[in-house]
């Protein structure tokens with residue numbers, strides 16, 4: 510995003526033009542920014558580990574156009590469900606380019622996952638015997654909970670440590686690999702995903718050390734040469750103005766150094782280092798555009814837009830901050846205002862006491878920043894408010910990549926029994 514005078518531009522297109530052409534609420538993604546983010550991240554790690562491999566966690570923003578951009582850049586896909594595997598396959602990612610990192614899987618998930626031929630990353634050792642009933646995978650990874658996790662979004666997206674539901678307890682890891690070996694599996698990886706949105710560069714080498722201490726012992730004890738170690742995602746972005754970002758170069762250098770030193774300590778042949786971030790690629794490349802529809806002067810002044818928690822749930826869900834720009838009014842005097850969406854839920858009143866242009870008025874266009882990650886993918890239809898459209902901006906070109914939902918989409922798949930129609 511950039512300013513052209515008081516006009517907000519996404520890529521080379523005025524936000525106002527996008528809003529009038531495609532309507533609001535509207536998700537807009539800047540393709541060049543996604544590519545730049547990806548190249549910066551891969552480049553930082555490849556400098557130290559030439560065979561470094563990047564995956565994209567599809568859940569973050571699952572529009573096939575976006576997954577295709579990342580595939581073109583060289584990313585594999587990390588998938589949380591069979592449908593995400595199907596999505597990855599639909600854009601041409603397959604086999605060992607896809608990791609299946611679902612948790613608490615059903616038998617049907619396991620059967621279809623195995624049939625799909627992607628790499629299983631098991632979240633618990635109890636899934637192994639259930640998996641073996643359906644067949645023996647060529648390669649297997651376990652998701653390990655190394656006992657510590659953190660995030661910049663409170664505890665909401667802390668994905669490891671004693672309060673997390675994810676991963677295998679360190680005390681169970683040796684036995685899990687032993688059983689997999691006994692079942693005839695020969696190729697192994699190891700994985701963790703300990704937290705999301707981390708901007709502390711020292712965090713990544715620290716958790717890498719924890720993981721390597723666990724699998725180093727497994728390697729020694731069972732003679733396993735791990736093929737890959739996947740450190741998960743978590744590369745953070747700043748959301749608030751002035752918030753420091755991640756020093757990616759330092760994170761990569763220190764993580765690679767820790768990885769190499771732990772491999773040496775445990776006498777391991779160095780596995781391929783992998784990561785599967787998502788927010789870092791698409792977070793700051795995505796925006797939500799919304800229109801001010803009415804302004805209420807009650808106990809406080811509340812600006813009502815069509816961006817509710819149905820469109821962008823993160824503020825209501827996690828208490829997350831998202832910066833708001835007002836087209837044409839960025840340099841105007843500011844007063845403390847509230848902002849809300851149109852849902853019958855008070856958590857939809859997602860901005861309280863924010864300094865916003867004092868002359869905000871009906872019809873104004875607002876642009877919410879850093880909405881590309883966990884934005885559209887978490888949106889829903891409550892109150893009959895339908896999901897937004899998605900648009901990809903590539904320089905001066907804007908392409909619709911998901912149509913706005915219609916009433917027919919809201920009632921699709923519902924069934925009214927005949928006797929209720931009388």
Ligand SMILES: Cc1ncc(COP(=O)(O)O)c(C=O)c1O
Pocket residue numbers: 566569587610702704705706741742743744785786787788789882
């Ligand atoms: C297993 C797994 N890997 C990777 C990610 C991506 O995380 P991030 O967007 O923080 O990079 C997630 C996100 O929740 C995840 O669950």
